[in-house]
Amino acid sequence: MPSKYKVLLVGSGALGVVAAYTLEYNGFAEVTVVVRSGYKKASTEGYKIDSIQFGKIESWKPSRVVPNVEEAIANGEVYDYIFTSVKNLPDSPTPCEQILEPVLKANTKATVILCQNGLDIEKPFLEKFPGHVILSCVSLIGCTNIDCVVNQMTPDNVQIGVFENPTIKDKEEAERKLDEFISIYKMENGKNVVKKDVNPRLTRWQKLVYNAAINTSTALTDLDCSRAAMAGCKESIWRPIMREIYAIAKSDGYILPPDLEENMLRISDGLFYTPSMLVDVRLNRMVEVEVIVGNPLRIAQRNGVDAPHLSMTYHLLKMVQFRIMEKQKIITVDDSVREFKNPDAQDNVL
The missing domain is CATH 3.40.50.720 (NAD(P)-binding Rossmann-like Domain)
Structure with missing residues (x-):
């Protein structure tokens, strides 16, 4: 040593x-x-x-x-x-x-x-x-x-x-x-x-139960975890996305623990915690949309798993990412050009 x-x-x-x-x-x-x-x-x-x-x-x-x-x-x-x-x-x-x-x-x-x-x-x-x-x-x-x-x-x-x-x-x-x-x-x-x-891949699927639902939705709404829960998102947004992650993980060969869903729904109760993706949005920094949402969605597509809530989350975050990248001058938009061409057409399949 x-x-x-x-x-x-x-x-x-x-x-x-x-x-x-x-x-x-x-x-x-x-x-x-x-x-x-x-x-x-x-x-x-x-x-x-x-x-x-x-x-x-x-x-x-x-x-x-x-x-x-x-x-x-x-x-x-x-x-x-x-x-x-x-x-x-x-x-x-x-x-x-x-x-x-x-x-x-x-x-x-x-x-x-x-x-x-x-x-x-x-x-x-x-x-x-x-x-x-x-x-x-x-x-x-x-x-x-x-x-x-x-x-x-x-x-x-x-x-x-x-x-x-x-x-x-x-x-x-x-x-x-x-x-x-x-x-x-x-x-x-x-x-x-x-x-x-x-089993690192299983562990990563487990953490996605939290990240794909809570990290993403707080970033989209600019609300910390407790305020988002007070607004009623646990049943309307978080749980449906979590269940889609369960289904996609199963299609990938991984069975997630039944009690994980409830644990993740309650993990931030009372903390008024600001998840990392929300911190990034507030600081005008790019967010981890592809590895947290895009990659699971691509697995869902390959394996024939329907994930409408996750898909909507992905496309909304892609719009947020576009806004951030434009503010950071990573991409530029010429407002004088009237003809629109989609530079990311491959994502339309999701």
Whole structure:
């Protein structure tokens, strides 16, 4: 065991900051954090953290803060783990695998940890970076990061497993890397929950029960969870979408626990919690519409599962995404052109 593992963490949202703090708090890792937005403040003032898990920290900085992955490897740095909690946006100009390409090409033995929402997120990595061990990390945590102020309302609860990976010949090595990371992330005092995930795809379907219904609808309505529930959405919107996820998962070979639906319907009761997608919309940032809604819908289409509520949610979020991308000048619209051509015609089949 090395004196300290070298971890590169890409994605300095609330979840990423909590993960970086946990790794350094445990004392087994030296963390370099890539901060693409808010780099100046993070690198000079650090993060103010108010955490149910760690208490109040007025100013904290990881071992190293860099503005991009290129800077993280500028001096030939070698990392044991690449932990990414950056938003997974395959419809953006720089999808996640493109962001990580420089560091993964320079660190051919690094293990990749995808701590992100959604389904089928590993597939671009399997294709682009064969031979890397790729771990799935599914987090259930209530936390926000706004302008380097992190509020953690619920304890960190993660499940970490090995994505099925035909490009890896040594399956035992993949399991060893999994056990190793769990050992450096799990806190001895039990303040976080870290479980070994023997079926990552099932776990991701389970989290989609929440994300596809609650994360999406709060973003569309600009209401936090409790206010959305007060408005009557549990039975009219959340439950129907959840049941569609159950049906699509079953068509994919995964039976979800019967009590999960009720648990997810109640999980945010009384918290007035703002889910990640709503935070992104309020901050005019792109949302994870494709990995949370688009990919399950494509599975539904292939397997002949009817999902009208999820389909409507998807197309409404695509409109929100269009608005955000136009505001960010990722796309431009020439108002003088009267003839309309659909640039995304393949989505019309959903």
